[in-house]
Amino acid sequence: MKLRPQLGAKQSKIVTDTFPSWLSASQPLSTDEGRVLARLLTSLTTKTVPRTYTVASTESQKAESLAKPFAKHASYVLIAYVDAFNDPLCIINAEMRRELEPGLFALCEMVGEHSRDALMVSALDSGGKTILKSLWKEYEKQRYVGKG
Template identity: 70%
Template sequence: KTFAKHVGHVLLAYIDSMNDPLCILTPEIRRELEPGLFSLCEMLGEHNREALMVSALDSGGMTLMKSFWREYEKQ
């Protein structure tokens, strides 16, 4: 429960790194990270995801977050 308040920051760091042209995460690395990141999405919930998108992400980050969330919902 205590970690839950930090989940948004962890996901934000991931989205920021994916949005950074100097940071390269290969598809293999992303696949390895997905189970843990999807667990974070479950902890975050939709309401907090929306708040994160509005308050902390630029348009590129929002696009990445929406795409990532769709992948989370598929699994």
């Protein structure tokens, strides 16, 4: 994600004020960093056994993913992506979208249909709804449904 070229200082500030603190307008994310972010989001769904430094044995610990605890935050991450994608002063090129796709699909899995519907009603404008519908359609295409 990067700013459109030749923006004025005021427009640049408007956009950068909405960015998370770890994003910089002067050094936009590369596709490699987009891939790493998607990998991080996807790894939240991977089941692991947490390391503990207590006397309890690892046999009693159950492998769990971080998807359930993160699910309450996943919708906000999706909203941030949709807002950046919908912002006329930002550019998210096709390569970056392709790299982020697995992570976004992992977020869709965490959010679920009920929360998605709540997002559509309460948090998005018509452009955002279109973007989220498109993302959800792609997610549904690749989702494993357990048939066959």
